[in-house]
Amino acid sequence: MNYQFNWAIVLTGEYADWIVSGLYVTLKVSGLSIVLAFALGTIIAVFRMAHFRPLRWIALAYTEFFRNTPLLVQIYFWYFGSDPLFPESIKKWLYAGDFSFAAGVIALSVYTSAFIAEEIRSGIFSIPKTQLEASRAVGLSFIQAMRYVILPQAFRIIIPPLISQFLNLIKNSSLVMAIGVMELTYQARQIESYAFRAFEAFTVVTCIYIAISLVVSLTITQYNKHFLRIIKY
Amino acid sequence: MHWGVVIRNFEYFLVGAWPAGPMGGLLMSILLALGGIFGAFWLGLIFGLMRMSRNTWVRLPALVYIEIIRGTPLLLLIFWFYFLAPVVFGRTLPSFQSSLIAFIIFTGAYIAEIVRAGVMALPKGQMEAARGAGLTHVQAMRYVILPQSLRNMIPSFVNQFVSLTKDTSLASLIGVNELMLTADQVNNRELTAPMEIFITVAVLYFIVCYVLTSASRRLERQLARYQARGR
Numbered sequence: 001m002n003y004q005f006n007w008a009i010v011l012t013g014e015y016a017d018w019i020v021s022g023l024y025v026t027l028k029v030s031g032l033s034i035v036l037a038f039a040l041g042t043i044i045a046v047f048r049m050a051h052f053r054p055l056r057w058i059a060l061a062y063t064e065f066f067r068n069t070p071l072l073v074q075i076y077f078w079y080f081g082s083d084p085l086f087p088e089s090i091k092k093w094l095y096a097g098d099f100s101f102a103a104g105v106i107a108l109s110v111y112t113s114a115f116i117a118e119e120i121r122s123g124i125f126s127i128p129k130t131q132l133e134a135s136r137a138v139g140l141s142f143i144q145a146m147r148y149v150i151l152p153q154a155f156r157i158i159i160p161p162l163i164s165q166f167l168n169l170i171k172n173s174s175l176v177m178a179i180g181v182m183e184l185t186y187q188a189r190q191i192e193s194y195a196f197r198a199f200e201a202f203t204v205v206t207c208i209y210i211a212i213s214l215v216v217s218l219t220i221t222q223y224n225k226h227f228l229r230i231i232k233y
Numbered sequence: 234m235h236w237g238v239v240i241r242n243f244e245y246f247l248v249g250a251w252p253a254g255p256m257g258g259l260l261m262s263i264l265l266a267l268g269g270i271f272g273a274f275w276l277g278l279i280f281g282l283m284r285m286s287r288n289t290w291v292r293l294p295a296l297v298y299i300e301i302i303r304g305t306p307l308l309l310l311i312f313w314f315y316f317l318a319p320v321v322f323g324r325t326l327p328s329f330q331s332s333l334i335a336f337i338i339f340t341g342a343y344i345a346e347i348v349r350a351g352v353m354a355l356p357k358g359q360m361e362a363a364r365g366a367g368l369t370h371v372q373a374m375r376y377v378i379l380p381q382s383l384r385n386m387i388p389s390f391v392n393q394f395v396s397l398t399k400d401t402s403l404a405s406l407i408g409v410n411e412l413m414l415t416a417d418q419v420n421n422r423e424l425t426a427p428m429e430i431f432i433t434v435a436v437l438y439f440i441v442c443y444v445l446t447s448a449s450r451r452l453e454r455q456l457a458r459y460q461a462r463g464r
Contacts, residue, residue: 003320064443064446065435065439068395068399068438068439068442068443068446069399069435069436069438069439069442070399070400070401070402070403070413070435070438071399071402072402072403072405072406072413073402073413073416073431073434073435073438074435076413076416076417076420076427076431077427077428077431077432077435080420080427080428080431081427081428081429081430081431081432082428083427083428084428085428171304171305171306171307172306174306174308174309175306175308175403177308178406185306185308185309185312188309188312189312192312192316198312198316198317198320199317199320202309202312202313202316202317205309206301206305206309206313209304209305209306209309210300210301210304210305212304213303213304214300214304
């Protein structure tokens with residue numbers, strides 16, 4: 001193996017700027033997607049527990065379909081094939097801006113929301129039923145019981161899996177490079193094809209991803225240590 | 234709507250140009266996933282057991298491997314093996330082989346964690362009783378712990394296989410001719426029906442994955458009945 005390493009080329013100058021801008025785009029895509037995914041996921045989880053059956057079926061079909069198809073197919077679908085789905089006004093707004101970015105965010109949020117919905121549902125189910133019964137017996141309405149008794153406990157349980165979903169989302173966001181969003185993996189490929197420095201570029205980018213994931217898993221561990229102790233059944 | 238495009242190319246989606254030409258499509262995806270899970274099982278078993286070792290020098294490499302792989306996006310890993318082969322071996326590796334290696338190494342880390350969780354989930358008494366009966370640690374693992382825990386892990390393996398099947402779509406980005414790439418090819422050739430094509434491909438993936446997921450759920454319920462429990 002006679003390969004001359006040249007770290008300086010990746011760590012300074014233009015290529016370093018590319019990596020930094022890639023990191024920024026990765027964080028922007030993931031940050032935006034996690035917010036949307038959480039909102040969508042909460043709605044789907046509520047649908048999943050509704051008394052009205054068709055709502056439950058819709059939510060079930062949604063979670064099963066999006067969890068059992070590859071993210072890349074979904075990204076391509078939103079990017080190439082979603083044209084007939086949007087009304088004219090939304091289309092105009094989407095196409096005026098950066099459409100590949102928008103398609104990537106939509107695909108990532110829809111995909112992740114299916115997973116988040118399941119986490120939220122299982123979190124709520126993990127609270128013993130007696131809690132709801134007791135709070136109803138004390139005189140709270142269903143909504144009040146949910147709002148003041150069940151959800152505050154459930155969210156505490158849901159937070160660690162939610163954070164790891166966020167971590168998955170950051171890693172999954174590398175796929176949007178396939179439709180030309182210039183995030184971290186895209187920039188690594190870019191440096192590879194401009195400078196033939198695959199090893200250095202991929203090493204730096206891999207280290208960034210690993211650093212992010214280590215920080216996130218440390219957060220979960222700390223969280224578990226401090227907060228989960230309090231909850232006992 | 235242009236569903237005619239899909240109907241004309243449906244066989245191409247399923248098997249590619251096979252048997253007259255190169256294999257592709259869904260068949261290729263499934264082959265990739267099967268090869269990947271087979272290799273990953275052995276790799277994951279070895280590293281999962283190493284991860285539980287009391288010897289730091291055995292445990293540490295496994296820990297580093299698992300943490301690094303689980304912190305890296307699969308796509309990046311696929312690029313690693315694809316672009317590094319020329320540097321390391323001096324010649325390019327075919328995209329099928331290099332993506333298969335990436336899948337094995339990636340899934341192996343997740344299987345190692347499944348193996349660890351499965352072994353830890355068994356009641357401690359099993360190991361103690363086996364040791365008490367005169368087996369060595371290795372014998373106890375081989376004849377008492379692993380046969381039980383591996384059986385309990387089957388649903389998790391199936392789930393891992395499902396996510397690997399979905400992940401094989403990433404191999405299209407380095408040019409492996411599997412379902413995703415055939416879809417992309419047909420889309421580029423026809424240009425008229427992207428929505429129909431990608432919906433069809435999504436449904437094809439969905440059928441495979443959903444059948445397996447449901448099977449694993451049923452299996453999980455069945456296996457739960459025959460478990461050794463701690464008190």
